[in-house]
Structure formats: structure tokens, C-alpha cells
Amino acid sequence: MxxxxxxxxxxxxxxxLLVLPLASCTGSLGPAPSSATASPTSSAAPTAVxxxxxxxxxxxxxxxxxxxxxxxxxxxxxxxxxxxxxxxxxxxxxxxxxxxxxxxxxxxxxxxxxxxxxxxxxxxxxxxxxxxxxxxxxxxxxxxxxxxxxxxxxxxxxxxxxxxxxxxxxxxxxxxxxxxxxxxxxxxxxxxxxxxxxxxxxxxxxxxxxxxxxxxxxxxxxxxxxxxxxxxxxxxxxxxxxxxxxxxxxxxxxxxxxxxxxxxxxxFVTYDQPQTRMQALLEGKIDAYDAVTVGNFDQLVKSGKQIIQRDPFSVMYLGMNQDVPILQNLKVRQAIEMGLDKDTLIRRFFIDNTAQASQFVPPKLSGFNNNAAALGYNPGKAKELLAEAGYKGEVLKFYYPLNVTRPYLPTPEKVYAEISRQLTAIGLNIKPMPVDWADGYLQKVTSPGDHALHLLGWNGSYSDPDNFVGPLFGANSGEFGYQDPQVFSKIARARGLPDGTDRTSQYQTINAQIAATVPAVPIAFPISxxxxxxxxxxxxxxxxxxxxxxxxxxxx
Structure with a gap:
């Protein structure tokens, strides 16, 4: 039956509610009363702008x-x-x-x-x-x-x-x-x-x-x-x-x-710079705006403006494209991870209580792995790994977006500058590739191409770990040039498992395996x-x- x-x-x-928690459920369908009628509506037409x-x-x-x-x-x-x-x-x-x-x-x-x-x-x-x-x-x-x-x-x-x-x-x-x-x-x-x-x-x-x-x-x-x-x-x-x-x-x-x-x-009115958005609010031109940045936070508080923080449900990462030959070497990818000072990046460019990320599934979701491998910041070891890998100064094109603020990436140009400085310090030859967001940045870095490194993030849309690891690492993509049939198979199996210990364990294993092979470096679970x-x-x-x-x- x-x-x-x-x-x-x-x-x-x-x-x-004004401020909302995020449930860590992954599919529970509890009982609730039955009704098939529409919500009652007011006869008065809305008039506010x-x-x-x-x-x-x-x-x-x-x-x-x-x-x-x-x-x-x-x-x-x-x-x-x-x-x-x-x-x-x-x-x-x-x-x-x-x-x-x-x-x-x-x-x-x-x-x-x-x-x-x-x-x-x-x-x-x-x-x-x-x-x-x-x-x-x-x-x-x-x-x-x-x-x-x-x-x-x-x-x-x-x-x-x-x-x-x-x-x-x-x-x-x-x-x-x-x-x-x-x-x-x-x-x-x-x-x-x-x-x-x-x-x-x-x-x-x-x-x-x-x-x-x-x-x-x-x-x-x-x-x-x-x-x-x-x-x-x-x-x-x-x-x-x-x-x-x-x-x-x-x-x-x-x-x-x-x-x-x-x-x-x-x-909806576009202000592509954080300062102009804040100024528009202070001058009464707009009623609200998204993506408050560290640089604006204190001024908004001093001006008495309301700030609502969302629970973290996104991950900001440095993407690496293994279709670029030098990045097929695991030691080079590990060196890049060890060359990143995540604490400095978070302290300078993200709102307080933003957590450092060592994996792509946020802590509130089942499947988060407390023991996922993290190499840590170790520029000395990073230089050693590059030497062992035979890195000869090959150019790494580093794509980053201009004129945009994302919930997971409040100030892209500043984040790029700091990451570029850190990676140059361990001996990598970084070539900046700025692309205006409106000029197809997203398509350029998620399609096959010459992008070696790129800045991006993933904003979760529903509370299931598959929403994070599936779209990013469930199949080969132009973004990462990532080929791991074992991980692909595990993700395909996990998404069909019923809620419970086995499914949680499977996602923990997936997170650990992704972390070990470093197809990208998760940096932060940002507060927006x-x-x-x-x-x-x-x-x-x-x-x-x-x-x-x-x-x-x-x-x-």
C-alpha cells in the first residue's frame, strides 16, 4: 500500500512579524485546520505610496x-x-x-x-x-x-x-x-x-x-x-x-x-551605491532600502533610523574555476584558501555577528557539519603549497562586480581589493577583471569562460540543505568546472531521503567532502x-x- x-x-x-526566526525544518508537514476560502479583504482600495x-x-x-x-x-x-x-x-x-x-x-x-x-x-x-x-x-x-x-x-x-x-x-x-x-x-x-x-x-x-x-x-x-x-x-x-x-x-x-x-x-528606485541609498532615506526620498553596509550602519543608528537584521541564510564565497588548468591542482586551491584571512574580511566589510564559513550549508539547517575541514589562515603554508604545486606565476583572472550591493556581498569592490591583496601576498599573480553587474556579471562567472577566480554568493530560498549544495555542486557547471561524480551521486541520493538521521548524516558527509576538495572557498554567512x-x-x-x-x- x-x-x-x-x-x-x-x-x-x-x-x-517584524523580526523573524528561520525554522530549521526540511520538509515537515504538520497538521493544520482546513479551509479553501480566500482571505477577507477590505473594501477600501489601498492608497499609500x-x-x-x-x-x-x-x-x-x-x-x-x-x-x-x-x-x-x-x-x-x-x-x-x-x-x-x-x-x-x-x-x-x-x-x-x-x-x-x-x-x-x-x-x-x-x-x-x-x-x-x-x-x-x-x-x-x-x-x-x-x-x-x-x-x-x-x-x-x-x-x-x-x-x-x-x-x-x-x-x-x-x-x-x-x-x-x-x-x-x-x-x-x-x-x-x-x-x-x-x-x-x-x-x-x-x-x-x-x-x-x-x-x-x-x-x-x-x-x-x-x-x-x-x-x-x-x-x-x-x-x-x-x-x-x-x-x-x-x-x-x-x-x-x-x-x-x-x-x-x-x-x-x-x-x-x-x-x-x-x-x-x-x-522600486535604484541607487547602486550604499551612500546614495542611505542619503535618499535620510532625505525622505525613499521609505526603506536593503543591504545596509558596515560603513552606513552607525550613521543610520545615530540618525534614529530603524534597522532590521535578517537571520543569516546566505553564504558569500570565492569561486574557483577548474577549467583553468593551474586550478586543477588541489594544492593551489588549498593555498588560496589558506591565503584568505576571513576574520579580517568579516570584521571590515560585514555587519556584526556575521559568522565565518567553512562550508556552504548555514548552521541553522540540518546537515551542517561542525567538523567540516577548514584549513585556516596560514600564508606561510600557502606559499609552500604553491611551490610544491609548481606554480610559476600563471595569471589568474579575478572577476568581481561593480555598481551593485547584494545581501551576501555589501561592498564588492572593497572585498575584492582586500582578497586580491591577501592572495598577492602569498605569491599569486592576480589580474583584476571588474565587470558591471548590469553588464552580465552573473552570466559571465556562471558560464564556461576564462574566469579563474570570482566573487559571488548564494542566498537560500527555502530551508533545505539541497537548496545550497544542489545548485552549486550537484552537477558540473561553468562556474566551477567541478567534476566529482561521487559528490554528484551523494547529493542526488540525499535529496530523496526522508527527513531524519540518515539524511542529516548524508549532507554532513557531502559538506565534508566538498570542503576537502576546495572547489570554492566559503568565506562568510552574512547578516543582511x-x-x-x-x-x-x-x-x-x-x-x-x-x-x-x-x-x-x-x-x-
Whole structure:
């Protein structure tokens, strides 16, 4: 008899707390009351204008084809997925699906869909729309994936239609207008958590077709995108308004099925330098901004501004590309790790309580390995290793981004300068390769190329260790040129194991093995912080950045 687990949950989603803990659950589905009705909404239309300062412009507004924080910050307001995230526990909660069940030992999921929901173009949301989206993601062509700035489907489902036997996605069936079945080829414990990712938000099939969503023949800031990527259409509480140079404007969705909140207009305004963001807040030009830096922290406090710190749920790292011949030598990679003074980097450039990282899974998640190998800072030993490896001064191109602030990397140029100084001190020949973030930095360092070293980070999107090690080290990638079939196999096995000691132990082993082979050097689990004006009473801060502005509370 196949196991059957049923999850029935209240469909109304409460307001978020101001400061939120992150649950360390990895898939627990506890009981909750059943309800399939939409949240009661106020008859009064929201009227407040809320202006938010961002660190960079979006790379595109089709969430299936981007993977950057600022794109998702916008698309989370416009589009919704089947499953949401509980702001206090991190567990899956109803969104476009009101309840779900799993059968066939976790290979089949059925979702009861919310009724009487419409996309912002007036078309009905139903099971057929869900399947249109899943099948679209599965059928992304290799050419499209290469053009896009970042796709998520492969990281979760392992492969697309061109490599169907390798994919864990089996298919989507519209059982009835309000019932959809998604089949997997093998169990995946984090499946429901993965569905909370912005990349799996459901777009209007009509808009996808009309705006030729899979034809990236448009451009914005040098980024290829489709007409749909310039004008997304979902079921969310805000409707896309405009995307001008340096700003995106959204308006309240008058037909939204849930709570519309207080805000009638959202303006995302880009300030790519920390000082200009802070100054805009102090001058009253914006109501909030993300990515407070060490250099601004004290001044904001002295000015009496509110600062909210998120629990650490990201990792900042120095990437190494083993497609560059000299980096195939383990001793060279170990020397690079031993040449890094992580304490100095964290003290100078990250907010207090940022922890040093020796692995890629944050401490709050099961699978974190307290005993993962860390070589430590030892510049003398690093020089010895380089000599043993036969390093002859080969040039290492070091890529780093300009004009951007990420939650995991508040001041990239300064971090680069210090790391470059440290690595030069042990005898490495570093060639700086600055690339403007808006000029395709993310694509350049995650695709095959000549990048030997690069600065990047990973912001977790759901509370499962697979969300960290799977996308980074679950398969060969252009970012690291990493080939370890044993680790690939262990990650594939661990993601399907049920929660418990065996799964935790497997991820601990994976973390230790990655640490021992040094495909990249984890540096910090950064604390990220937002600054708010006095006008803001509550802000739905989330470690996984699931921050929908209907939950913002403003002073009358």
C-alpha cells in the first residue's frame, strides 16, 4: 500500500512579524485546520505610496529566466506560486493551492487549487494554466538557457526535456479545473519547499503566448529578455505598471483574491551605491532600502533610523574555476584558501555577528557539519603549497562586480581589493577583471569562460540543505568546472531521503567532502539588514527574502 500524506492548511496567511526566526525544518508537514476560502479583504482600495531603494536594477521580470535578488523582489509582488512560505516557521503554506497530498512514496503530488482567482489580464487561473507553466519550464531549450541570466528548473528537477531521462520531472496533469497532479520520477524531500521559489510562480498562459516569453529578442541594460520579461502577468497583489531607467512601478491589483494591504503604489528606485541609498532615506526620498553596509550602519543608528537584521541564510564565497588548468591542482586551491584571512574580511566589510564559513550549508539547517575541514589562515603554508604545486606565476583572472550591493556581498569592490591583496601576498599573480553587474556579471562567472577566480554568493530560498549544495555542486557547471561524480551521486541520493538521521548524516558527509576538495572557498554567512523610515511600523523581513509588500504596515 503506497503511503499517503495529506496536508490541509488554513488558506488565510497572517501578517508577518517584524523580526523573524528561520525554522530549521526540511520538509515537515504538520497538521493544520482546513479551509479553501480566500482571505477577507477590505473594501477600501489601498492608497499609500511606498518607495523602496534597491541596489541594482532587475535583470528581467520573468522569474523563470532570472535568479537575482532585485528581479525576484519585484516579481514576488506580481506573481504567485502554488505554495507560499510561513513567515515564522519557514514551512510551506497555501497560496494558489489551498491543500495538497502526496502518494506513490512521494512521487505524485495533487494540489487543490484556489477557486475564483484570475490573472491580471482577466483570464482564469486553473489547472491547465499550472501545467502550461510547468511544461514550459521543462521544455526550455539549451539555446534559451544559455541566453538567460539564470534559470532554476534544472537545479531542482535535475534536467530539462532535452535530457528527459535525467530529470525528476515526470509530468503535469490537469485532473479538473481546480485539481492538478504533478508527477516525479523519484522522491524529492524538498519538493514542496522548492515550489516556494519565485522561479516557480505561475504566469498567465495568455500573456506568455502573446508576449513570446521564450524568445529573448528584447534588451534591457544589455540583458537579453523577452517582451514578457518586460511586462509580467500573474495573480499577485500588485500589477506591473512601468519599468523606466532606474525605477519599476507597480499598482495594487483591484481584483486580488487576498488581502490588499495598505499600499496602492510601489516604486522600486535604484541607487547602486550604499551612500546614495542611505542619503535618499535620510532625505525622505525613499521609505526603506536593503543591504545596509558596515560603513552606513552607525550613521543610520545615530540618525534614529530603524534597522532590521535578517537571520543569516546566505553564504558569500570565492569561486574557483577548474577549467583553468593551474586550478586543477588541489594544492593551489588549498593555498588560496589558506591565503584568505576571513576574520579580517568579516570584521571590515560585514555587519556584526556575521559568522565565518567553512562550508556552504548555514548552521541553522540540518546537515551542517561542525567538523567540516577548514584549513585556516596560514600564508606561510600557502606559499609552500604553491611551490610544491609548481606554480610559476600563471595569471589568474579575478572577476568581481561593480555598481551593485547584494545581501551576501555589501561592498564588492572593497572585498575584492582586500582578497586580491591577501592572495598577492602569498605569491599569486592576480589580474583584476571588474565587470558591471548590469553588464552580465552573473552570466559571465556562471558560464564556461576564462574566469579563474570570482566573487559571488548564494542566498537560500527555502530551508533545505539541497537548496545550497544542489545548485552549486550537484552537477558540473561553468562556474566551477567541478567534476566529482561521487559528490554528484551523494547529493542526488540525499535529496530523496526522508527527513531524519540518515539524511542529516548524508549532507554532513557531502559538506565534508566538498570542503576537502576546495572547489570554492566559503568565506562568510552574512547578516543582511534593511533600513526603514519612521513611517514604517512593520516590515515582513524574511531570511529567504519572501517579502511581499501587502504585509508592510505604515503609520496613518
Amino acid at each position: 503506497p503511503s499517503r500524506t495529506v496536508r490541509r492548511i488554513a488558506a488565510s496567511i497572517g501578517a508577518a 511606498f518607495t523602496f531603494g534597491t541596489g541594482s536594477e532587475p535583470l528581467g521580470l520573468d522569474p523563470a529566466l532570472v535568479s537575482d535578488v532585485e528581479s525576484y523582489r519585484v516579481t514576488r509582488q506580481v506573481l504567485e506560486g502554488l505554495v507560499g512560505v510561513d513567515q515564522t516557521t519557514g514551512e510551506p503554506t497555501p497560496l494558489l493551492a489551498t491543500e495538497w497530498s502526496q502518494t506513490d512514496e512521494g512521487r505524485t503530488y495533487e494540489f487543490k487549487l484556489r477557486e475564483n482567482v484570475k490573472f491580471q489580464d482577466g483570464t482564469a487561473f486553473d489547472a491547465a494554466a499550472v501545467c502550461t507553466n510547468f511544461n514550459r519550464w521543462f521544455n526550455f531549450s539549451p539555446a534559451l538557457r544559455k541566453q538567460a541570466s539564470g534559470t532554476t528548473f534544472k537545479g531542482v528537477f535535475k534536467a530539462h526535456a532535452d535530457q528527459a531521462p535525467l530529470s525528476i520531472y515526470k509530468g503535469c496533469t490537469a485532473v479538473a479545473p481546480d485539481n492538478v497532479r504533478i508527477g516525479l520520477t523519484q522522491p524529492f524531500t524538498g519538493f514542496l519547499q522548492a515550489l516556494t521559489l519565485p522561479a516557480f510562480a505561475i504566469s498567465s498562459p495568455k500573456a506568455l503566448a502573446a508576449e513570446h516569453a521564450d524568445v529573448l529578442n528584447q534588451s534591457r541594460g544589455g540583458q537579453p529578455m523577452s517582451a514578457y520579461g518586460l511586462h509580467p502577468v500573474g495573480t499577485g497583489p500588485y500589477v506591473f505598471g512601468s519599468w523606466d531607467s532606474g525605477s519599476v512601478t507597480l499598482a495594487s491589483n483591484k481584483d486580488y483574491w487576498g488581502d490588499k494591504g495598505q499600499i496602492g503604489t510601489i516604486k 539588514a534593511l533600513a526603514l523610515s519612521d513611517r514604517v511600523l512593520k516590515y515582513p523581513a524574511s531570511p529567504v527574502l519572501n517579502e511581499v509588500f501587502t504585509k508592510v504596515e505604515l503609520k496613518p
